[in-house]
Amino acid sequence: MNQDRSRTAYQESAAGLARRALGALRGAEGTAMVAAHVESAQDPGAALAAIRILGADTFAPVVLAGAPLHPEDAAAIALAFSALPPGRDVPLPPPAGPEGPWLMAWRDWGTVTLLTVLTGRGGARLTAPRPALPADAAPADDAAGWAEWSVRMGQLSTLALPGLDGPVHDAARRSPLALARGATRAVLRRDYPTAARIARWLAWLRSDGVRLPLDAGPLVEHIGLLAGGDRPALDTAISRRLIAL
Template sequence: MVAEHVQNAQDPGAALAAIRIIGADTFAPALLAGVALHPQDAEAVALSFTALPPSQEVTPSPPTGPEEPWVMAWRDWATVTLLTALASSAAERVAAPRPAPPSVTDPASGEIADWPAWSVRMGQLSTLALPGLDGPVHDAARAAPLALSRGATRAVLRRDYPTAARIVRWLAWLRADGVALPLDPAPLVEHIGLTSGGDRVALDTAISRRLIVG
């Protein structure tokens, strides 16, 4: 599917950029539905990194460094990590260093200092909420289910469904990981799926449903 998308695109460069943007979700069918990753698809993902190479510098976490490069660095790390796990031969030509971990707690209080902004930032990293990935971002999610629950609820109440879908996906991942949650993510996923539109929201809610089912 991925290779065909690149081969048939009028602008192959834009198609490769789209793979980089989708990131680790390229592997969602293989990870969640038991569909084998086609070798040509793995090659297409590797080609996207060859054509648009990521920075090899370790990106500091916000607020020490800028947010956008840090988020993209984590997304690239996730894609390369899964490519290595699913198709090691294709991954030999690509590399993406692991960025600095996200901040989780306020050192003074031991709690999330600004949970609205923190939950939105975690939502931007929702492509990491997949089986087969684990690291500092996942540890941050495990350490703050209440902040993620508050962030998801706030986004739904504000009718910011793209943000809600991304944050709820972390809640679905936490449920699949066996973490106790202060709310059930399943009704939120269904509500978002029924009241919002767009391909990105549809993808996030579909992945959340698969994570919740197990």
């Protein structure tokens, strides 16, 4: 399989896993949805890669809807990390290092951290070091660079879940206005996938008790009406649950 076909297979598998997670979040999916995704896949390697891509969102039905974490799901997530292990070196934050590996390292940290919290033992066998943040981790309200920063935060939206907290979350707490501007900008540009990801941070901040410069509820509903695709649908559903908290 060439690189383009491999990337397409990973993206399609990740979309399928996002549909399963959305179904589980709504109570329409059976138990062990992650394991079922791997077992039913024509390409098990792509299915395991999808777990790494979806990241901590595989736990959304557990931490937001109270669904139990099935042992087979925990095993499937652990298998994804053993079959496709993260690099041993902690990636440098941009611009000192490339953005892609750094973002993936943060997503891996979120997945492994939640697995450890939810299993109490299974996740402890996995390691995913927490990267550092770049110097522009949280722009001031009147500072330039908020647009690029908010997009980067959107790329880390899988961390916007209960049970996770760290430097990225502290950065979100320090810059709610920048996130509100970023989500609004994405909506105006009709970039609804990006808007859905950034809006998740606003929903998370609301659930965390942070005062926001806009009402996250109508924004999330507006994005939900216009966004298409499995991943934006999952992001919007997660935001609704966070707001309900």
